[in-house]
Amino acid sequence: MLSPIDLTAAQERSLLGRTSPLVKLALALAWLVGLAFTLKAGPPVLLTGVAIAAGLVLGRVPPARLVRGLAPLALVAASIALANLLFSASNTNPSSIEFARIGPLRLTREAAEVAAALGARVLAIVSVGAVFAQTTDPTSLVDALVQQGHVSARFAYGALAAYQAVPRLGEDLATLRHARRIRGLGASWHPRLVIGLLIRAIRHADQLALAMDARAFGSGPRTTFRPIAWRWADLLVCLGGLAALGIAMSL
Amino acid sequence: MLLVVGPSGSGKSTLARAIAGLVPRDVPGEWSGSLQVGTLETATAAPAEVAARVGILFQDPGSQLVMDRAADDVAFGLENRAWPLAAMRARVPDALGAAGLGGFERRRGARLSGGEQQRLALAGVEAPWPAVLVLDEPTANLDPAGATALFERLALIKAERRTTVVLVEHRADLAWPMADLLLALDATGTPIDLGVPADVLARSGDRLAREGIWLPGDVSSRPPARPEIRVPPVASAGSTIGAGPDLVELHGVRFEYVPGRPVVRDIALGIGPGERVALVGPNGGGKSTLLRLIAGLVRPRLGSVHLNGLDPARLRAPRLAELVGYVFQDPELGFLADTVAGEISLGLDLASNHRATDLLERLGLSLERFGGRSPYRLSGGEQRRLSVATALARRPRLLVLDEPTFGQDRRGWEAMAAIVDELVGEGTAVIAATHDARFAATVARRRIEMADGWVVADDGPHRGSAASQRVTDA
Numbered sequence: 001m002l003s004p005i006d007l008t009a010a011q012e013r014s015l016l017g018r019t020s021p022l023v024k025l026a027l028a029l030a031w032l033v034g035l036a037f038t039l040k041a042g043p044p045v046l047l048t049g050v051a052i053a054a055g056l057v058l059g060r061v062p063p064a065r066l067v068r069g070l071a072p073l074a075l076v077a078a079s080i081a082l083a084n085l086l087f088s089a090s091n092t093n094p095s096s097i098e099f100a101r102i103g104p105l106r107l108t109r110e111a112a113e114v115a116a117a118l119g120a121r122v123l124a125i126v127s128v129g130a131v132f133a134q135t136t137d138p139t140s141l142v143d144a145l146v147q148q149g150h151v152s153a154r155f156a157y158g159a160l161a162a163y164q165a166v167p168r169l170g171e172d173l174a175t176l177r178h179a180r181r182i183r184g185l186g187a188s189w190h191p192r193l194v195i196g197l198l199i200r201a202i203r204h205a206d207q208l209a210l211a212m213d214a215r216a217f218g219s220g221p222r223t224t225f226r227p228i229a230w231r232w233a234d235l236l237v238c239l240g241g242l243a244a245l246g247i248a249m250s251l
Numbered sequence: 252m253l254l255v256v257g258p259s260g261s262g263k264s265t266l267a268r269a270i271a272g273l274v275p276r277d278v279p280g281e282w283s284g285s286l287q288v289g290t291l292e293t294a295t296a297a298p299a300e301v302a303a304r305v306g307i308l309f310q311d312p313g314s315q316l317v318m319d320r321a322a323d324d325v326a327f328g329l330e331n332r333a334w335p336l337a338a339m340r341a342r343v344p345d346a347l348g349a350a351g352l353g354g355f356e357r358r359r360g361a362r363l364s365g366g367e368q369q370r371l372a373l374a375g376v377e378a379p380w381p382a383v384l385v386l387d388e389p390t391a392n393l394d395p396a397g398a399t400a401l402f403e404r405l406a407l408i409k410a411e412r413r414t415t416v417v418l419v420e421h422r423a424d425l426a427w428p429m430a431d432l433l434l435a436l437d438a439t440g441t442p443i444d445l446g447v448p449a450d451v452l453a454r455s456g457d458r459l460a461r462e463g464i465w466l467p468g469d470v471s472s473r474p475p476a477r478p479e480i481r482v483p484p485v486a487s488a489g490s491t492i493g494a495g496p497d498l499v500e501l502h503g504v505r506f507e508y509v510p511g512r513p514v515v516r517d518i519a520l521g522i523g524p525g526e527r528v529a530l531v532g533p534n535g536g537g538k539s540t541l542l543r544l545i546a547g548l549v550r551p552r553l554g555s556v557h558l559n560g561l562d563p564a565r566l567r568a569p570r571l572a573e574l575v576g577y578v579f580q581d582p583e584l585g586f587l588a589d590t591v592a593g594e595i596s597l598g599l600d601l602a603s604n605h606r607a608t609d610l611l612e613r614l615g616l617s618l619e620r621f622g623g624r625s626p627y628r629l630s631g632g633e634q635r636r637l638s639v640a641t642a643l644a645r646r647p648r649l650l651v652l653d654e655p656t657f658g659q660d661r662r663g664w665e666a667m668a669a670i671v672d673e674l675v676g677e678g679t680a681v682i683a684a685t686h687d688a689r690f691a692a693t694v695a696r697r698r699i700e701m702a703d704g705w706v707v708a709d710d711g712p713h714r715g716s717a718a719s720q721r722v723t724d725a
Contacts, residue, residue: 004319004359139319157327161317164361168313172584178548179585183641184572184598192587199627200584204314211315214271214307215328215375219299223333225326225343 004138004163008062016059016135019237020228022144024136027241028128034245035121041113042251044120048127050244055131058237066130073126081119085111138163139226147228154218161212165204172200252409252416254426254448257436258463258660259632263419264310265440267387269293270417272301288383303332306381310388310658312368313361316375321347321363322356325375332379342378350374350404365534366397370404377408384408385417390425391658394534394686398422405429421660423465427452437462463662496560497521498648498680499545503554506540514540516704517554522680524648527671528711529695530684537704538684539580542651545682546575559648572598576642580653580684582634583627591629591637592622599644607644614640614666631658639670650674652683656690668694 011017016024035044055061088111090096096108142160145151176196180186212218257263268274272293275282286293293301306328309315318324325346329339347355350370355363360371369389376384386405390398402425408414409429420426427433433451435443443462444455451459452466460466499522506515515537522528522545530538543549544556547563556563559574566574579585588594595607595618608618614636621629626637635655642650650671656664671681671694685691691698697711 006359137319139323157317160319164316164319165314167361175579175581175584178543178546179577179579180587181548181568182546182572182575182577183585183587184569185587186568196584196586203583207309207311207314208317210268210273210277211309211372212317213277213298214273214302214305215317216299216302216331216379217317217327219297219302219331221333222330223336223339225323225330225336225339227336 005133007134007137008060010060011062011135012137014058014060014135015233016054016131016237018231018233019135020144020148020230020234021132021136021141022148023234023238024132025141027238028132030242031128031245032125034249035124038249039114039117040251041116041120043248044117044124046248046251047244048120048124050248051124051127051131054240055127055134059131059135061131061134065134069130069134070126073130074123077119077122077126080122081115084118085115088114090114140228143224143226143228147224148230153222157217158209158212161208162205165201165208168204169197169201173197252418252430253432253434254430255417255419255434255436256421256423256459256464257440258438259658259663260630261436261438262440263436264387266436267307267385267417267419270383270385271305271307272296272298273307299332303379304381305383305385306376306379307385307387308369308373308376308389310391312365312372312392315372316360316368319359319361320356321352321358321360321371324360324371325378328375328379334379346374346378347371349377349407351400364397366393366400369393369397369401373401373404377414381414383415383417385419387419388421388658389418390420390422394532395688396533398425398686402426402429421465421658423467427467435459435462435464460661463660465661497557498524498526498559499682500557501545501554504544504551504556505553506537506544506549506551513552514704515544515551518706520699520706520709522649522682522711524680525678526680526682526711527694527696528680528682529691529698530682530701531686531691531698532701532707536701538701539653541701542577542653542682542684545649546577546651547571548577569598572647573645574647575649575651576645576647577651578635578638578642578653578655580657582638585638585641586626586634589625590622591616591624591626592618594626594637595641595644597641603644603646606646607640610640610643610670611637613670615662616640632660632663635659636663636666639667643670643674646677646679648679650679650681652681652685654685654687655683656685656687664690 007017031047035047052066055066056063085107086105090110091106091108096110098106099109099112100107138160142156146153146156173193176193180190255263255266265274268278269286270288270293274280275294276298282294288301288304291300291304316324317327322343325343326339329342344356347353350373352367352370352374355371360368363371373389390401393401405416406429409416418426418430427448430448432446433448434445435451435455437443443458444451446454456466499520501518501520504515504518505513507513518541530541532538540549544551545558545563547556547558547566550564563571563575586594588597595611596604599607611618616633616636626634629637635658639655655667659667668690674681683690683695699706699711700708
């Protein structure tokens with residue numbers, strides 16, 4: 001999950017694949033802000049549908065991949081909804097309308113509405129995230145941030161390089177736990193592991209910074225190997241996304 | 252081409268980094284004297300000016316790749332020097348092709364083998380045509396095939412005569428014949444000699460050997476007691492060490508990190524008490540995973556592992572620690588205490604503690620000098636020796652070594668070999684994953700070769716069952 005996703009050629013050539021990651025990012029943020037202003041279940045359900053449909057049709061994401069990516073998170077959304085349905089304060093409010101009863105537990109319509117809205121909201125957020133990840137190469141995201149978003153190159157490429165090191169830290173953690181076990185200490189969680197991991201992370205960062213410096217990074221004006229220009233597709237996706245948000249909010 | 256040699260901790264890497272202008276700028280410390288590249292004083296020049304002339308390749312292949320994909324990584328140095336786009340588009344495929352990575356443009360650096368990563372890093376360093384190319388132990392982490400491929404590339408660079416090369420390297424047989432000049436440093440970082448390699452060898456060869464520097468054609472100064480064993484006399488090996496029940500028994504063992512992609516495939520293997528086994532084969536062949544299976548650190552997906560008749564993965568940690576000592580490929584990951592003294596005495600009774608202190612002394616890490624130091628502040632070679640001492644302190648039945656001699660100078664290597672010998676006398680089995688042909692040939696009695704998760708060759712004390720079982724299991 002932490003290592004970069006390999007996009008198929010069709011995914012990269014698709015409309016969403018060619019759209020500037022910055023536009024997708026901005027749209028995702030706009031949708032999140034919009035969702036924060038509604039307590040109804042309708043808008044997030046519609047946006048979830050739009051995101052998934054766009055991912056499949058405009059992003060050419062193989063359905064199996066999208067399902068694999070979404071399934072665990074959909075489960076999270078469902079459990080949030082369930083928890084809110086069962087333990088909502090409105091279940092104990094005598095004025096709310098009861099629609100079912102499980103033993104001593106009273107389930108009310110008000111609780112169900114809130115639970116559905118919360119679950120749908122989480123689902124919408126994870127769908128947008130999954131579609132974004134499945135149509136965006138990390139390198140092109142960073143390129144867009146630097147070239148179109150004018151984010152500092154030092155920060156953006158530093159972050160990209162650090163991101164490459166994340167899978168290595170995972171391996172380091174496994175080895176740290178193995179080392180504890182083989183020395184007779186429990187392999188379970190221990191604060192010392194954090195220290196070990198921190199030292200490793202600093203080591204990786206040091207080496208990386210040295211390697212980047214040695215290759216003249218940050219020494220002056222730089223050119224780019226992967227120039228990005230705004231396209232009509234960006235405008236199209238931007239307008240389409242905003243329209244979907246508008247329709248959803250008016251539900 | 253200048254070759255720099257010296258024992259562990261002699262400041263070879265620091266010198267390499269100073270030439271690249273990274274010391275003293277990025278590394279705190281005291282600096283005096285003058286170091287010029289061309290007419291440029293590296294200590295005071297602008298970083299960009301030094302970087303425009305000098306490229307440096309580091310030891311660890313993975314940690315110097317900045318970009319996700321190969322072509323982007325090669326272009327990174329060019330972008331930083333503000334090359335025009337057209338020039339970059341022409342140069343990047345050339346540099347990749349020269350490194351033997353033609354067609355790798357879209358490949359992800361993190362998914363390449365160590366050897367490929369190192370050549371990719373070299374392509375990135377070479378791409379901007381540096382006047383000076385500094386290579387800091389570039390083959391230390393590579394398997395023999397990877398090291399040979401890198402040296403073939405170096406030979407071409409040298410033949411082009413376009414670039415001055417400064418090479419820091421332990422592998423004397425590969426490096427010495429290529430060098431025009433040789434600089435030898437002693438343990439304190441003071442130059443011993445500088446000159447044409449043949450002259451230096453004639454003039455100061457003995458001194459270099461005493462300092463623990465590898466010389467070409469150097470098998471070892473230890474008495475040649477151990478014949479080079481390729482096919483050992485089966486009868487004698489079987490009758491002396493292989494006798495009795497196996498200490499380690501594997502049956503049909505398979506392991507996969509990602510379902511459907513086994514890294515260890517259906518291995519059947521027996522290792523007797525006191526055996527010395529070298530586990531060889533290319534990087535990614537499953538050696539480290541096999542070691543972790545044997546030591547009960549990971550569970551096989553299929554098959555069974557027995558250590559001393561027990562399933563090591565189910566043993567409680569203290570019991571496991573009595574049976575197995577383990578030296579990880581990167582010893583730093585194995586450290587659990589804040590000081591060398593704390594590290595060595597961790598979980599030991601008094602008697603074992605004395606023994607451990609003796610071990611440290613023999614490995615050149617006396618407690619008086621090193622006891623209060625942080626394990627993380629030791630040099631790579633020192634860290635490995637400390638790790639070996641901690642692994643041996645409890646007199647385990649099995650010693651597992653993952654690349655035990657990597658980065659060791661001659662003195663460290665000999666100490667390691669001597670320790671392994673002594674332990675085997677006490678009936679401890681040793682299994683070492685290693686790329687070091689010298690170690691495999693002289694210290695081990697049995698050689699198991701792995702490739703792509705299979706055991707492809709095993710010349711050890713013959714166990715008919717192991718070999719035939721593999722066939723039937725497969």
